[in-house]
Amino acid sequence: MTVMTFGRAINAGLRKAMDQDPKVVLMGEDIGKLGGVFRITDGLQKDFGAHRVIDTPLAESGIMGTAVGLAYRGYRPVVEIQFDGFIYPAFDQIVCQVAKLHYRTQGNVKMPITIRVPFGGGIGSPEHHSESPEAYFTHTSGLRVVSVSNPQDAYTMIQQAIASDDPVLYFEPKRRYHTKGEVDEAADLSQAPAVGAASVVTQGSDVTLVTYGPLVSTARDVAIAASDDGVSVEVIDLRSLSPIDFEPLEASVRKTGRLVITHEAAQFGGLGAEIAASITERCFNYLEAAPVRVTGFDIPYPPSKFESHHLPDLDRIMDGIDRAMGRPNSLSALEGK
Amino acid sequence: MTVMTFGRAINAGLRKAMDQDPKVVLMGEDIGKLGGVFRITDGLQKDFGAHRVIDTPLAESGIMGTAVGLAYRGYRPVVEIQFDGFIYPAFDQIVCQVAKLHYRTQGNVKMPITIRVPFGGGIGSPEHHSESPEAYFTHTSGLRVVSVSNPQDAYTMIQQAIASDDPVLYFEPKRRYHTKGEVDEAADLSQAPAVGAASVVTQGSDVTLVTYGPLVSTARDVAIAASDDGVSVEVIDLRSLSPIDFEPLEASVRKTGRLVITHEAAQFGGLGAEIAASITERCFNYLEAAPVRVTGFDIPYPPSKFESHHLPDLDRIMDGIDRAMGRPNSLSALEGK
Amino acid sequence: MSEQHSLRDGVTGEPLTLITAEGQRVDSDTLDPWVNDVGDSFLAGLYEDMVVIRRIDTEATHLQRQGELALWPPLLGQEAAQIGSARALAQDDFVFPSYRENGVAYCRGVNLTDLIRVWRGNASSGWDPYQVNVATPQVIIGAQTLHATGYAMGLVNDGASSATITYFGDGATSQGDVNEAMVFAASFCLPVVFFCQNNHWAISEPVGLQSQVPLAGRAPGFGIPALRVDGNDVLAVLAATRIALDRACSGGGPTFIEAVTYRMGPHTTADDPTRYRDANELEDWKAKDPISRLAALLNSHGMDMEKLDADVAAKADAVASDLRSGCINLPDPEPLDVLPTFSLRIAPG
């Protein structure tokens, strides 16, 4: 076990994947000498060469389309999108090519592309640097989507994503890059939890709190704070956003009867809607209350002076728990209206 | 009242909007002499000139970005995207510019752009010609999204969309272009139902069936077929997909206690998830069963020989109604598993 | 002719030609050295190819009219562009086509039934790309040019000495992707041939709407050498493609070829070109037909055209009949085949 930051864990995972498979190549803007604007690829170009850690021209569709061609040729490209908000120029190549080529060719052409996306807010950046676009991709058939919440998962899951023959979007909670945690670098990948498996982070019996990525650590804090209030919260880290591993969620909701979902992305049509709808379908007779969603507002990501109000935080999630528990909450005053 | 096809009704609405406001310009591929591949703009270039009905170079991002500039200058561009599957190259301009500019500039710069998208399947076309990408846009804050289901709405709502200072995605169910219906061309726009208002198409008391666009007419057929089965179905045409006019939905579900939602788009993260989640939040104590979704499969749109299996049709929606009603249905055999 | 002059000609001037519309062999300093080995029997082979793919095109159009195909994108008029380029390729070279390169696919050995699976609605792609080194037809305009670029990057990394060729239309040159592909190919000096069939129309839009200057002129600004050739001249196209492939395979990087040709049919069987284009234009281009000019040349060389035409017609008939029976006998897929056999999520809805 080594203690390392989140960012370092991804770096170590990338290094291991590159060591093990010469077909793994990294591509992106500024990932070479600079090591990426977040330094996630720090040192890799020096060690593996510019043909495996490729600084590309400034064009996301170009990067993604080139990665498709490399995958066609048998490579396993790992693309870094510099910030969440810059993935959209590549949207067409992702949705029409990366996601569809294996279906289009009846599986003949595989697209083992990993798309790394530093995402989410909380770092005081200007527009387009703090977005949570995951729902666009979870709604796209043919893609796997994961998000990681701790250094160990970051390390393991980047390797699993690269090893997967399906294309994977790998969402990195950028505001947690400096969080430290223990990582077992020697762990056998085949013994690690499946990339698709959700995990119960904190056990509880009153209410199930589902989240992923940057809000997992907030959710842990919520569980602690709520227990002071006498509410026992079971926190589940989704890990895989598409497909979702519904079984642990169902099991938990059958036990608690109450569900809160939280994410930074806008609520309308966000992943929370799918989780709420699916769990309602699967556990209708167990639910004591409607699933509650605590999310970013349905507005473009606001200027950074507002982000503390925009992002779900301990207070807002606690309030969501109160709503799920039928306790007095911020919406109580609106009741009956 | 004039009887006209769906396609003709849009054409007439465009013509009226252009007549009334010289700032309305149409842009797109092949919309001039050809009148568009579906002939929706037939005759308009001849009558209004090539500076108002603009055949553009073949580049969707270019079209959308140019439309943004025209809107900056005070124009009201109406962009035709030739087919649903070709909207993705414009995704960045739509999501980062069209949707955000009014928020970014505190409302100083308005984006009264209408984006017309022939969408959905059922016309026997190859890949990328039959998609239902609406959920990408309904999840994007700052956009209005509507879909029309009959010639009268097509005629009225295209004018309302163009008149709106917000950007509007206007989804046209292409397989209904030849459907005929009565259109009141003289009707006063200010008397028409608001563009955001859902409408109850068929009244019923046992189950609420919510849909939009191409499946509204299927839903009507379902209501008739179900009534033979002794089930009274209330059909609601959403009309506005974002924002959703939840009140009539709530009222209906309070009455029926059961909800079925159907759309052609994939289920996972589709608009049906939002509707199910929102109605569960709003009507939890009235629901007799979990909301049921009947949708396209979670796969890329399949080759056309499969589309009759992929698209929700009368049988599959009837089955969804049976599920909502707790009657024997296609999933009964799986129960308890 | 000075090098300077011939280069300008080759990029933005009159298209380079070896066989005139009348079937006369003319010289070109640029192209001639690349077709020294081409004798009459090779030319006769190209002739056969062109006749056969025109026949495939006609047959498929009939099948569409008869309701056996959902759609067909004819290549009528573009036979020389497709055959001249495809016959320059080595087996290892990889093709990234658009939807219109049925002639190229034929040359690569795509099975006739596989050729029409997509257009009958049975499949989203008719063949396994790795069996014939041809990617599946690309519908998103221009997207494939980036795939060719990425594949070429893989070739370089692998130390392979083959190339990719990507086909796209005049309309496609307006797409960001095509321009980005040129940026990437130039930046990494990749073995890609950008083969633009300027058939003068993008559905109803004339090429002048996309660009008011010759399309080949676009490439040098990206650092990519370009050649503008008569796309109805199968020999000129062969020569130009050989130049480009030779450069690619010897580490010289990408080349852009504009093959100036004409789409004599509709955009697809769903299109009605009389709505937007002048019948005279079509007549002008009929006089430049790629097949008849080669016939005239072969005839002038003393070739027994009666025999050749009979042989070629027999071959074309056989191919057409295979195509038809393959099409008609293609069984409808089973409903459950809609589901992928690999890991995609399926909603229960």
Added chain:
Amino acid sequence: MSEQHSLRDGVTGEPLTLITAEGQRVDSDTLDPWVNDVGDSFLAGLYEDMVVIRRIDTEATHLQRQGELALWPPLLGQEAAQIGSARALAQDDFVFPSYRENGVAYCRGVNLTDLIRVWRGNASSGWDPYQVNVATPQVIIGAQTLHATGYAMGLVNDGASSATITYFGDGATSQGDVNEAMVFAASFCLPVVFFCQNNHWAISEPVGLQSQVPLAGRAPGFGIPALRVDGNDVLAVLAATRIALDRACSGGGPTFIEAVTYRMGPHTTADDPTRYRDANELEDWKAKDPISRLAALLNSHGMDMEKLDADVAAKADAVASDLRSGCINLPDPEPLDVLPTFSLRIAPG
């Protein structure tokens, strides 16, 4: 110098220059006619502008270091490119900038406090574009070039005789949008000036990664005339921009200007250029500083530089102090201001 020769020079050869790095006035057939009216007092004004915006830049960088701004994108080294072009504009011309054009914004009359709202995190845009005819800073690389193109289309439809100018970097030239903007501008012959500040770097990527040939050479392939000018020469930039605006406003369509300059600071205050670039390169460019060369020229003309520098410093001090106090006194927004006052949907979550 023949026209042919001067044109080639102007596009892909050495950048056109009027004031050398040493501050010597040299001739240019292409540019001279456009700056006949520029006397020493005008030059002194440009000098003041450059000093002031450099001072704004320094002050803002300090404010960022002191935690008063979240981020700042310095323009150090690019003063001549921004001032020379901005001072060529008429009031009605509309500017579509990237995030780095704070010097241009200053010239257009953007209020100093408004200038830093975005960088302090108070707003997504600091000013009302219609008050100053400058769009808000664009963060999505290249997107603004299409907006300039569309606005220019509107100008033509309105019969207006003004133009748009859009600023973007060397890195941006690789984006599809920038290339599509050239396609649209050329196709419709629109009054757009594509003003590329080639500052040699896109964050850590040298310009050679985007293009191995001069960027100005890109445009002619789209049918757009181009000028490659010394971007550290404020007079050459002024002349080139005037040429482009004149062409635009008289129906001649778009022009592409490559202003060859250098980003002497970091990409933004969050960047550390020592990780990727050689200190010698910076030294070389310091010798080509845009401000000192103009000082040398004015000095050689007998201008009283002591007085000028004192006046200019006073002005710069005043501006810097306004900027600082505007920044520090900017109140934090009220939480509820996060919600738009117009029709967006708000989730209750």
